[in-house]
Amino acid sequence: MKIRYALLIIMLLAGIATTKAQTARPVSGIVKDSTGLSVIGATIKLKTGKDSVSTATDANGAFNFNNVQGNTFDLTLTSIGFQPLKRHIILPADVKTVNLGTIVMKFESHMLNGVTITDINPVKLKEDTIEFKADAYKVRDNAPVEDVLKKLPGVDVDKDGNVTAQGKSVTKVRVNGKDFFGGDLKTATKNLPADVVENIQIIDDYGDQANITGLKTGEPEKVLNITIKPSKNYGYFGQASLGDGADAIPQEKDNRYVASATAFSFNGDRQLAFLGNLNNTNTNLFSFGGGGPRGGGPGGPPGGGSSSNTNGITTARSIGLNYRDSWGKHITAYGSYSFSDNTTNTISSTIQNNTSLTNPIVNNVASNQTDEKINHRFNFNIEYKPDTVNYLKFVPSISYAGVKTNQSASSLFMQNDQTVSDYNLLSTLNSSAPNYGANLLYNHRFNRKGRNFSINVSAGSAKLDQTQNPVYSYLVGVANAPVNQLINTNVRTDTVGTSLSYMEPISKHGYLELNYAYHHAYTTSDKETDTLTTLNTRNNYALLSNDYNFTFITNRFGLNYRFIQKKYNYTLGIAAQPSILDGNSLTTGTQTHITTFNIAPTARFIYNFSRSQSLSLNYNGASNQPTYNELQPVVDFSNASYPVQGNANLKPEFNNNFSVKYNQFNFATGNILFTNLSFTQTDNKIVANTISYPKVYTPTPKLAGTILTNYLNADGYYGGNANYVFAKPWEKRKYTLMFNGNIAYNNNISYISNVADDTYAMTTEKNIAKNLVLTQGTKFRVDITDVIDAEASASYSVNHTTNSISQANVNNNFQTINLGINGKNYFFKDYTLSYDYSKVIYEGFTGSTNPNILNVYAERRFLKNNAATIRLSAFDLFNQNTGYTTTSSSSYVTQTQANRLGRYYLLSFTLKLQKFAGKRPSPGDGPPGGGPGGGRFPGGGMGGPPPGGE
Template sequence: MKSFVRVIVVVIAAFSSFYTFSQQAELKGRVTDKKTTESIPDAKVMLLSPGDSSVVTGTSSDEEGNYRISAAPGTYILKVTVLTYNDEVRTIRLPGGATELAIVLSSDAKLIDEVSVEAKAIRVEQKGDTTQYNADAFKTNPDATVEDLVTKMPGITVENGVVKAQGEQIKKVFIDGEEFFGDDAAAALKNLPAEIVSKIQIYDNESDQAKFTGISDGTEAKALNIVTKTGKNQGQFGKIYAGYGYPDLYLGGLNINIFKGKSKISIVGMTNNVNQQNFSSEDILGLSSSGSASGGQGGRGPGGRGAAENFIVGQENGISTTHSIGINYSDRWGTKTKVTGSYFFNASKNENRQLTEREYILSSQSGQLYNEDYSAVTRNYNHRMNFRFDVQLDSLNSIVIAPKLSYQGNDRTKEMFATTADKQASLLNQIANSTYGDNKGINAGTSFLWRHKFMKPKRTLSMNLSGTYNNRLGESGQESLAEYYDALAGDSSATINQFADNKTNGYITSLRVSYTEPLNDYWSSEYSYTPSYTLSNADKRTYNYDPNTGVYNTMDTLLSNVFQNKTIGNEIGTNFRFRKNKANVQIGLSYLNTLLLNNQEFPVNRNVNLVFHNLLPNVRFRYEFSKTKSIQLNYRAGTRTPSIDQLQNVIDNSNPLSLSSGNEKLKQQYNHRVFGRFNVTNVTKGSNFFVFLSGEVSSDYITNSTIIATSDTLIDGTIQLARGAQYRKPVNLDGKWNTNGYVSYGIPLSALKLNLNFNLGGGYGVTPGLINNELNRSNTRNGNAGVTIASNISPKIDFAVGYTFNYNNAVNSRQGSTNNEYFVQNLYAKFNWIVKERLVFNTNYALNAYAGLSSDFNQTIMLWNAGIGYKFLPKKQLEVRLSVFDILNNNNSIARNVTESYIEDVESRVLNRYFMLTATYNLRNFGTPAK
């Protein structure tokens, strides 16, 4: 209550400063092009402090090029900047009252000439914390996508459908600063042609509130902005394609873009049964049940985002049939409102067969070997939409409203046969298990941000209210027969025939109030308060089949539970920021009080209430040695609150050989995370050197306690484990930490017309867990190195060759010196050639070699694809192509997973050799309005 009163006092005091309005100066005018005299929208007009060049206040020109800024009377540095124009910098004196100033900008081509560097030679530049690549310095063929373009750039990769830059996952893609298809980075890059791109910018995208206050709140996410070429951002472009192949395969789709100034509409669609997929985690119900983890987000546990909310999913195992359509829209409504939004529908059917070999860690003398063979058919459909309305109410006030909604359904059938044996290969048990599940769920949420600037520079007030709601209904069934073998106690068997109803729902509400106050020319401060409330309900009821009545009418109380969790958080904090010359420092500390109220209503009524008090410091340091060299160091503490699934104390017996449950006594996880970046760019040579280092230490880490029954065992007086079966539940342990590093270097080989990119990475981590109530530490080491050579010869010849080497080693404390080393080598090559303008030939080859896995998984997999096509029509818009996928019929999918209790190798079903005849019509209609 006292904290709330303090906030109200601050708000009242802040608003009292309005009386100074009549004493303020106002600068207004219009920004125009020197050559054409046309207006220039979106020009950033800033007033800087003469002492340290820090930003005092600023705005952007509207659609007509008009701008208006209010500030205290005095002397300022005026800086005007906009893409493709020279910066305008001058010193001005603002008296009280209104001052009109017309700003005329010229093209930046002259600036490039003055420093005697040709535009084409500028491959990469560093502008503050933004790495900018010049698209013209990277040659691609005429039909290339933005994905083809960016993967030639140093530090940018696409791994298993996930786009990464400088070792971190790209979470958002923007076009000219506007969101494009929400969080689906891969969808954005695959559905835009490379020819429209002028620049690619990589940077840390901050929250709207952090951008406004200038104070980091720890929610940064790696983003990629596509700056379009002049003339290429007007018109209609895209492609429509359809193909049919042997045996009985098809592929069809479209992506159409209609750009007209600030108005951009993009439509994408796809239908195929050749495993091409495009979806995010919101399209897969129940993909992750992670809690409201904030780790590194300032510690707002209950109000923070779930770790998987915006996680982009890579290629799914198995063979998928997918039908999807989406539309993205961005525009300006009038002069004050920016609007972006997207809608996406995805329907898929996935068929998979998977073989698993798993070794459970007991000791160097004993262990268990688990083999599983399962096949599954999963059907999924999803509707999701999101919008963003950014409204500039006046020169001092703005609001951002961002609603989102998704509805999804998922059903799955699975057949499994599994065996467990000891290290002497003596069979302990086996099971034949059949399960099905049918789930439906809705997720809705919105955020409302109000931002206010006071007349005093750097004094601001902002309030961000957000809320989410989810509701999931599901039912599942299971039939199984398990057989257990014991020479002493005798063999036994157990059957299961069950049906279960499962309902979960809840909501999260959070408010963040932030007030910033300048202390002097170099120091500014922020004071924030963040209350949050989370409610989660879970109701699972399981019934056994009664053969006498033929219905499921007997409730199994061990597998049934009604549970409610309430999480109440209150965080109050302060941050101080220092900016002078080349240094930028932020130091902050917040206090977070979290109350977890866990109430089990069935099968017995009991309450578990936990209170946590945490201090969450943060430090952010950035120093620019020059415009081309900088270093950044960040440290932030955060918390992770356990999810409802982790708290709900109910048995999951979907695999009777491996039972699991929640733990209502789980505590919050507390994390310390630090990372650093060092970047050097040589504009003249076109080279870029980047280093990224990170580390994390967790206390009360949420991990698993696993009981592996060496004989028939009764757990907690209720759970019967037969010999060889396992039981797992989450617990809190200390001792979790990891560190990772990534280095990339790119340079053009101008004489050979090639781009050469190197990367080097590695990490070390320790993950604790309990096995039969004894501590096990899984120590994992990994290292990787890679080199890529990409052509820069001409748009007609495009090739790339790359090699990567991966080393992995896991040592478990319960196995002494026993090592589990494995190696993966990847070699790939691709070649595209346009012969005599119309004949097109392309091929790609990938070799994946595995060593150190179990004997059945040590394989060398060679994937070779090729195609030949011909372009028709006067402008070569139509291409007919014959393609062959997996010519050697050698495709396969292999993965190794290491946890705190076991190491496993997994082989999944994939699509093998097929032929496809495809017709593609390319639409290129730039510079003309839509008809």
């Protein structure tokens, strides 16, 4: 008995001792990646015996557990993009507080299997890249990438599919780091299915050479890079749509139709894409740019614009093919061919108030213009990597733009409320512009870390052959220029250039770069102007003909120092840039020789506070050569009211560009803040000098009653732009509130000249036009998967201009309010109701209305995997779609009203087929007729080896 009691007492004391030994204690630590940056949102699981508890790292990568009992426990760390890490911890019994210090996680290039992600870190900030995780922004099955873009904070997609990011236009698209359809944006955003996308990157791209060397200077362009999920490496996607409808306006009764086809094929390294489109609903598959000359000069009838212009009614016919594959182990090839045949009819009216010293001048222009545009574009890329130190890229390209324009217009020219001239214009224009080019880039990394050499060579030839026949019928006023001209213009510009860069490490973190760039451009232009009689007999009009050639040569010598640390890096440099401009007019005998010399510092600083916070500052200087129209010395009368004469003695401009960018993402709250600030100051700015001539001008009768534009160099120009985007999501981005604002200010310079009615004496004054554009907007989004996807928005914009030369009876203040709501509601799983309403309120526009635009559609999905969709659409139900725009310069203010596609209905049917796999499908898995053709978009950065020394 005594022995039993003794044993119980011993066991009780042992239990008390054990309990004291397992006194609870706090355990903490910090998780970082191999570069030293904090890993935010990593899951930390602590297990003691059969008990476990989990937490996540905060914005600094820190974690903390309270009341941890026991001397031993297991710690498991997991995070997307990192290899899982497990540690077994043994602690001394007398330790009261445990700090595990820094735990380093290694990057993982493959997705983890068997892990269910309940929420996703939606944003990553890198030096020049903002990366959005596509799965964090849910969209409906089979939706295009464009639907994801519309949900990204700081990214705007307009009704025509044009994309802006952080206030700047996105100019190019890539898929897994390679240009897609030559970088044509909408080919990917409107056609690539969203469910194959892993992430979307917005990149400030400084060019291939900068991406390889790591040394980035100059002004970047905004590039959209779409990364494909590894699970979609093999398979195919195809979609075809047919639609038919009609205008609801009885007097028009035009038939509306659309037919499109899209096919993507993925097979490892090989990828094929086919796009085709035929419609008369203002939907453009490709954006080729202008494709022809701008119409009219200042105040003239508007030119054809680009094929994606929202004004006018467009019939579009286009087709394209994109290819990518690996030719063996060392060669990657990719390229595309695109073709379009578009016809656009634009009806517009323009009011132009011209700046004048004494006599207010107003020009009213009404125009009906039809443009027929044919575009071809072919580009190809061959990347050769024989080993890890050498890289070669060859890029040939060919393009062709042809335009046929027929225009009828009327022009009423008023001065002091008196008619100077009133005429009708009939004009035809035919032009063809073939372009050829090639670029070769070679890079070599030496054995010593950081030592690197690269050379880039480019050459190209651009040609324009144009025939124009403007015919004027004067109702009031005397014809100053020939009423029937035949103008034949042949312009050709040949360019060649090269840039070299050599980088040498001079310390553990410091690198010295020597660079040199050479550019040579030679332009020849032969412009022959004849007059035609009523019998269409040609008479040479030598005074308006012109044969002018000019050469522009620049050399740039630079020295840069780059310092790289984990959290920050900076570049400091200086460049000397001499330039030569030689001009020769065979018509007038004018010869010019202009030399300039500029010193351009370079500064760039990047500081990465963490993976979610970064700051960058940038400065660069660059010259800008005059254009042919600004140099050629013979008066161009293709627009009778606004003749143009160049100045052969112009100097090149030199731009000093500054920018600051700050980005922040809060992992805990999901709040996102993007800010950008830019400023440009220009030396020798090329500005307009507008000269108003009286109705009677005997020294040069053909200038009577016109406003002649010529060009001068001037100092004093500067401009700045600032914008911000703030987004606050909650409930895992089911609800998001966004604020965005932009302010732009330009101090424009021009010269205004008047010729007196009696003495013909000319008076010239410098005009400073201060233009302020201020916009503030807000959006509220609701995203509940398979229930609702909607957005309400409002914005207010002010466009205000003040001139140092007083402008009586000229409205320089315009205000616009935009209100809108758009969204999709989902019913009974397979039914969708979509609506898009916008209200625009114009203030200051002469004769403007405040249109209500409402587009709706109802659709039904059916067949297996929702492969088929039938949709009934109604566009512009209130039939009020009219565009009003204003432009301001230092010499005029214009208001333009143009027609746009009005109310119509469309019934369409869409069929989609797709099958993807993360590995090569077994026989029989592919589409009928022999397995999956095509290829995946192989992962990888921007193409080319990593920067030397990094």
